[in-house]
Amino acid sequence: MAEKDTYLIDGSNRRWFLKQSSALTGLLLAPPLVATSAQSTQRQPTVPPSGKRAITLRINKKTYKIDVEPRETLLDVLRERLDLTGTKKGCDHGQCGACTVHVDGRQSNACLMLAVMHQHQEITTIEGLAPSKSQLHPLQAAFVKHDGYQCGFCTPGQIMSGVAIIRQGHANSPDEIREWMSGNICRCAAYRGIVEAIGSVQKEGKTV
């Protein structure tokens, strides 16, 4: 478990550091604070080049070749550049889970990842989950049946996390589901429906 999570935490820290250091850059430019920020200067990485990089992303079994700035998050690339807007931005800080996607099968917060760092990995978004346009993935159907949502904004992230925990074997009891699903906030609080939806798919033993 620890090893699996290391990836996410690492991603989180890097993103945090970048955000933090760009804030520090800002402060450094404000004259009154320069003197007090000597220590911060040493930690400051080189300013990201404004130039773009040509990258290749594998998303939903399709290959996208795209020029991005190194600072563009995977979430913003999905939403703003590739029009894959099913993945939502609720907080942009890895706190709400609305942006959950699968990266090489692992549930990941797309807002904490830089797109340039995820070439050659298999990325799956909510748009890539259903087997076909006319058919829902079993967990998508279960969310509809069990009303595992209200406004629907957190739902893509909930479903991506739900599929991942079923595949990983972490959905064996309501309590286990609740624990593993607690990285996805639902402000409408459809938690009971979410647990029932995931539980029903896990019980049916369907391949997800």
Add this chain to the structure above:
Amino acid sequence: MAKKLIGDPIDRIDGTQKVTGSARYSADVKRPGLVHGVLVMSTVANGTIQTLDTTETLRLPGILAVMSHTNAPKLGGMDKNKSGETASDRVLHVFQDNLVHYNNQPIAMVIADTFEQAVEGASLVRVTYATEPVKPGLPTSTDKPLTPPRLPRVDDQVDTTRGDVKKGMAGAASTLEATYKTPTQFHNALEPHAVLSFWEGDKLTMYTTTQGISGYQKRVAELFGMPKENVRVITQYLGGGFGSKGTTFSQAMLGPMAAKLVGKPVKLVLKREHMFGMVGSRSATVQTMNVGATADGQLTAMTHDTLAQTSAFDEFMEPAGTITRMLYACPNLATTHKFIKANVGSTSPMRAPGEAPGVFALECAIDEMADKLKIDPLQFRLKNYAEEDPHRNRPFSSKSLRECYQQGADQFGWSKRAKQPRATRDGNYLVGMGMATTVYPVNRGESTAMVRLNTDGTVRLETGTQDLGTGTFTIMNQLAAEVLGLSPDQVTLGAGDSKYPEAVGSGGSRTTVTTGSAVTQAAQEVLKKAKKMAYSDKKSPLYAVAEAEIEAKNGRLESKSDPKKGESFTSLLKRNGNKPIEATTLSKSGAEKETHSMSAFGAIFVEVRVDEALGEVRISRMLGNIAAGKIVNAKTAKSQILGGMVWGVSMALHEYAALDTRNARIMNPNLAEYHVPVNADIRDIDAIFIDEADETVNPAGVKGIGEIGIVGTVSAIANAIYHATGKRHYDLPITVEKLIG
């Protein structure tokens, strides 16, 4: 045929879109040439902007403009930018001057080709201020309390008295005085406020996040000083609102102003931290309750005095005392409302404004009094049951609270509750049970709906409502289908756009009550026309059959006494000019508003487990029993109540804005530090609806259910914690440090 009181639990009509990610929320909409806006926020709470240096920002590539008070388009309707009659008219900060009234107030916007450029640009704007002393909010404020000019619902008086409180208290065998504190809360819908705006000549189109399309359209138009017909507002999907999208806040103007400034479509999405100030908050309150009762448990007197806060530039009052006026048969009663002014963003309606904090105080005080008198808290409530509304002196249109208490108590096992607090232990846990009454008034506004019965037997329904996630779109179709004897999937809906007939804003649990009534009435009108058509059509099997004798069923009109006698809508319409039948109805309250008191009621039961050594509280069971008139859709309605109850958990145990009183800045403006319940916080939770037929309340026979879930849950939890531990908590939220020891 008896009308169904609990409607079919059909799936949401927009379910597939929501689970596949194809639902386009406002921030998901694309437009050619779209550019991005990012706000710059104030870092002081009171003062004036001295300099706003954009040099570094403008040096960056891709920056189109930095909009601030120095260059923002002037607004023709700024005289309207004041606190209005309704809760949703608040004072906005739209860069027309250099004043700063609260910390984290929008003061500039960077507009750039890409989101990343705008974010970086916003971080480089340098601002200096001339600051003035800060007035912090409650509870530290020392400002002089003022009596507000009004409460948010115009019918509610600010202060009330009935009977003789002094005499009532003197006649009491037992009295108690307690002061309750509730914190500032922020709505935090998961979808950040977003607005995509573009101009075509003098016509403005906005894809935006609003709970009230028509109010938003009017507010934006009046502040720009333009006719509302020139503003189109579209909200196809809304990612929750809870009140923060009911009021039209500053971003609604800043987005289109920026679009005007740069001559391009602008997408403005608030960052999460921007949602702690500029889009409203539930005011902190300090409430003092006095209760007197006879030894056998009859209430003799009550007072409920509320102190809340409003922003320095506004005057919104959290109406916490209104339920106390009407919930119990208490002959002597007084309520007051006062606020202090503070350098905070606008306080505004948040899910059950007034009722949520007010009933926390009321139902905790009732519980404490019952305990003092050694009477079971449920029995104490029954002893003081109000058969009529004691505030308005009117009968209720319906009130099934007794049934809610009874069924809830039976199902929850209330009789097994220990008589004494701190009497039940399970390992390291102290176990307690608590209950409270929950209640929410029926608020009805005005809505228009158009129903058209097509010649192919399908129905087109159009009304400018919005669906916050409550299921509105689904149940509007159900209501129309039910009247016309069709299946809901034979109805298509046009909504979420100001091009459709004007409908009420979705706040105060108004939507099904108001717009649902409009839909019901328009469908009834169409049915009436169809029956008349059959009545006067010699070729119809229902020729000369009286209207009352005909019913609509399975796409047909049939004789009630002889169902075989009848025909389909299709054949009737085909013979009669092959034209659709259409009706448009404006629906609003009638005489019942003056003759009856109308509220939904319920009872909330909670079991908690408290580990005092760890300060840990777990809610092991929660049950809501709700009577709210007809329930249109059992599935979406249940989700509404459960969601409301979890909001009660949040208010009781989790949520509060931490204020740095030195600079009136919120210290936890993010979802990591502003705690809301996650999945693992919620265990066994259920809601049950009580059958309640109400022909008086409105044509749809419904009461609102969006807010009643939260109202009683807060106090039920606090009462359960008392029963578990023997210690009362008066200060929300009841967090670890308060529970230890």
